[in-house]
Amino acid sequence: MKAESVRKPANEEPTKARRRDREKTKAEILQIAFEEFAESGLLGANADAIAARAGITKRLIFYYFNSKEELFTAVLExxxxxxxxxxxxxxxxxxxxxxxxxxxxxxxxxxxxxxxxxxxxxxxxxxxxxxxxxxxxxxxxxxxxxxxxxxxxxxxxxxxxxxxxxxxxxxxxxxxxxxxxxxxxxxxxxxxxxxxxxxxxxxxxxxxxxxxxxxxxxxxxxxxxxxxxxx
Amino acid sequence: MKAESVRKPANEEPTKARRRDREKTKAEILQIAFEEFAESGLLGANADAIAARAGITKRLIFYYFNSKEELFTAVLExxxxxxxxxxxxxxxxxxxxxxxxxxxxxxxxxxxxxxxxxxxxxxxxxxxxxxxxxxxxxxxxxxxxxxxxxxxxxxxxxxxxxxxxxxxxxxxxxxxxxxxxxxxxxxxxxxxxxxxxxxxxxxxxxxxxxxxxxxxxxxxxxxxxxxxxxx
DNA sequence: AGGTTAATTAACCTGATGGATAATTGATGT
DNA sequence: ACATCAATTATCCATCAGGTTAATTAACCT
The missing domain is CATH 1.10.357.10 (Tetracycline Repressor, domain 2)
Structure with missing residues (x-):
């Protein structure tokens, strides 16, 4: 696999500027959505909260999973x-x-x-x-x-x-x-x-x-x- | 949408102008809230819908039960x-x-x-x-x-x-x-x-x-x- | 390098909804 | 008959939250 390609000038943080990894991002959303849905229910769970916890923008959730309902279905699966x-x-x-x-x-x-x-x-x-x-x-x-x-x-x-x-x-x-x-x-x-x-x-x-x-x-x-x- | 206004000049149903019966009204709210909560959950249940089905104004729900949470508690009781x-x-x-x-x-x-x-x-x-x-x-x-x-x-x-x-x-x-x-x-x-x-x-x-x-x-x-x- | 694509972001929109303000009206006691 | 008070209504409001539009940027492919 490709190396981390961290050409961080001064900042040495390994996980800076989110790497563009479709599968990994989806998996992270899924895992956090799982926790949020289990915690708060289908209606109680909050897309903003999921995005925040996953360190991404809310839009990404709808980019990969089209709707809250479909995200929930994917979590169930x-x-x-x-x-x-x-x-x-x-x-x-x-x-x-x-x-x-x-x-x-x-x-x-x-x-x-x-x-x-x-x-x-x-x-x-x-x-x-x-x-x-x-x-x-x-x-x-x-x-x-x-x-x-x-x-x-x-x-x-x-x-x-x-x-x-x-x-x-x-x-x-x-x-x-x-x-x-x-x-x-x-x-x-x-x-x-x-x-x-x-x-x-x-x-x-x-x-x-x-x-x-x-x-x-x-x-x-x-x-x-x-x-x-x-x- | 909401054309159910007041166009009832002639037809006078026996249950027009809601009789002012505290206990009866509370009981009706409670019963319908029970059904709505059971149907849609605590968050899914809708105060407007409860009011509409009970034939009252939403405000009455909060008048008798102070909040959705307390209404739910009363329903549980x-x-x-x-x-x-x-x-x-x-x-x-x-x-x-x-x-x-x-x-x-x-x-x-x-x-x-x-x-x-x-x-x-x-x-x-x-x-x-x-x-x-x-x-x-x-x-x-x-x-x-x-x-x-x-x-x-x-x-x-x-x-x-x-x-x-x-x-x-x-x-x-x-x-x-x-x-x-x-x-x-x-x-x-x-x-x-x-x-x-x-x-x-x-x-x-x-x-x-x-x-x-x-x-x-x-x-x-x-x-x-x-x-x-x-x- | 440079262009193309796809992952990601920032900002925005809008309908829904719990709850609040304030006015109204029916019953009741004197 | 009228004042009082409680039951009820009509309206408004602020916020939240799902979903969108449009721009950006990192990676990949010649």
């Missing part, structure tokens, strides 16, 4: 992309059923705990009725690898008799996501209503095992299932 | 108040442990399904980090009756050996709320990602029993010893 990448490293297939379930639960929980901005972004997108995720071809094509992994893992567990046959991969995934996301997304109202700490490390650790426990008790095969076929 | 009232009719104590758990699960699920605006409002308040719920003395005092009912019900169930002794009322409540709220709050992104219907009556019915199932399997005492059902 990036965020989901990262999650998708993380999910690829799960490797549930190698584990025994119970270990796999607990690993899945803890992975999901940890991911949401470590990425509250992502969780907030998803909440914001839902407030807006998912219109961006639905308008993005990229996002609609972007299949998430977890669901396949869960299906294979369940199949294996059912074969071994460790997991009851009625369990559905989507229901399981919905259950886990609900539990995991709630701990981040509804923290504030829940804590305010019940004065119950969800944010301390101890509370998180407790909730983490609790969620794994919920999941495992939900899927495990038992000598006598109380599920009936009526209805 | 009303919404939580309604839920609290509903919870009083639960009467879990009279039921057997398993029936009580399933009733609790179904009640909560049904409430959220029937009140998506409420769920959206809570999501919005969380996006705003719960600053309104935390700034309202009324809301902070407003204890929710469920938690007490759950505690008593769990105690009874533990006494009977039907519920395992480790189960905590708050964890249980968090679990149930997470599952129940998720079906409404994250509907859009979930459906978009997995092309999995969560909105049809059949999908809801399935999810409803699934959630009850999750809860019951989570709390019940060791299945090997206390499976007495045959059903």
């Amino acid at each position: 990036m965020a989901y992309g990262k999650m998708r990448l993380a999910e690829e490293d799960l490797h549930l297939e190698t584990l025994e059923p119970e270990a796999a379930i607990r690993r899945l639960a803890e992975f999901t929980f940890d991911f949401h705990q470590a990425n509250p901005e992502f969780v907030r972004l998803v909440a914001i997108e839902n407030i807006h009725r998912g219109r961006h995720i639905n308008s993005s071809e990229k996002l609609k094509q972007m299949t998430r690898p977890v669901i396949g992994q869960i299906e294979r893992m369940l199949a294996k567990g059912k074969g071994l008799g460790a997991i009851r046959p009625e369990v559905d991969a989507y229901e399981l995934h919905a259950t886990l996501n609900a539990l995991s996301i709630f701990s981040v997304a509804n923290r504030h109202t829940f804590e305010a209503q019940f004065r119950w700490d969800m944010s301390s490390p101890e509370a998180k650790a407790r909730r983490r095992v609790e969620i794994a426990e919920v999941l495992w008790r939900y899927v495990r095969g038992s000598p006598r299932s109380s599920i009936t076929d009526e209805e | 009303m919404a939580y108040g309604k839920m609290r009232l509903a919870e009083e009719d639960l009467h879990l104590e009279t039921l057997e442990p398993e029936a009580a758990i399933r009733r609790l699960a179904e009640f909560t699920f049904d409430f959220h399904q029937a009140n998506p605006e409420f769920v959206r409002l809570v999501a919005i308040e969380n996006i705003h980090r719960g600053r309104h719920i935390n700034s309202s003395e009324k809301l902070k005092q407003m204890t929710r009756p469920v938690i007490g009912q759950i505690e008593r019900m769990l105690a009874k169930g533990k006494g009977l050996g039907a519920i395992r002794p480790e189960v905590d009322a708050y964890e249980l409540h968090a679990t149930l709320n997470a599952l129940s709220i998720f079906s409404v709050a994250n509907r859009h992104t979930f459906e978009a990602q997995f092309r999995w219907d969560m909105s049809s009556p059949e999908a809801k019915a399935r999810r409803r029993v699934e959630i009850a199932e999750v809860l019951w399997r989570y709390v019940r005492g060791s299945p090997r010893s206390s499976i007495t059902d045959e059903e």
Whole structure:
């Protein structure tokens, strides 16, 4: 690559006069927009603020992303992309059923705990009725690898008799996501209503095992299932 | 645009010249503000639109509620108040442990399904980090009756050996709320990602029993010893 | 070098919107 | 009947913020 080409006369600052790097600029806008949208929502986020933080002019935002809405969509694409990448490293297939379930639960929980901005972004997108995720071809094509992994893992567990046959991969995934996301997304109202700490490390650790426990008790095969076929 | 002026000379509707009823006007503002906030969020909601729909002048909104933020807080108070009232009719104590758990699960699920605006409002308040719920003395005092009912019900169930002794009322409540709220709050992104219907009556019915199932399997005492059902 | 293109900037525009000022009008008590 | 006060209206205002127009300038290509 080209050297920095810093022919700074007196000023020795390495990052002076913004280098003209299309991809880098776009990436920086995207990252800061991600933070701002997660912080303040689609309407609350401010183009001037994003530009200021990125050290660029507002016009550049509209130059690369045509509108606020499209910028938000691009941010969503990036965020989901990262999650998708993380999910690829799960490797549930190698584990025994119970270990796999607990690993899945803890992975999901940890991911949401470590990425509250992502969780907030998803909440914001839902407030807006998912219109961006639905308008993005990229996002609609972007299949998430977890669901396949869960299906294979369940199949294996059912074969071994460790997991009851009625369990559905989507229901399981919905259950886990609900539990995991709630701990981040509804923290504030829940804590305010019940004065119950969800944010301390101890509370998180407790909730983490609790969620794994919920999941495992939900899927495990038992000598006598109380599920009936009526209805 | 705004040609809706005063061209009503002959037609005299019974609700002409707004009757001066403080409480009624406040209640109307509150109800419409509830809908608007749930629809568009704290920033998206528009005072002019609320006024127009309520058939009053915008000034009246600020006359009764001093600012948009305070109006939002008042809306929250009303919404939580309604839920609290509903919870009083639960009467879990009279039921057997398993029936009580399933009733609790179904009640909560049904409430959220029937009140998506409420769920959206809570999501919005969380996006705003719960600053309104935390700034309202009324809301902070407003204890929710469920938690007490759950505690008593769990105690009874533990006494009977039907519920395992480790189960905590708050964890249980968090679990149930997470599952129940998720079906409404994250509907859009979930459906978009997995092309999995969560909105049809059949999908809801399935999810409803699934959630009850999750809860019951989570709390019940060791299945090997206390499976007495045959059903 | 010099011209061309694309990245970047500076300044501007305008509609929307929360909120304020001040006047008006209906009910109520005496 | 009239004064009073609260409920309500009509209008205005200042600012914010998304988006635009037009100029500038750094890099790249002969």
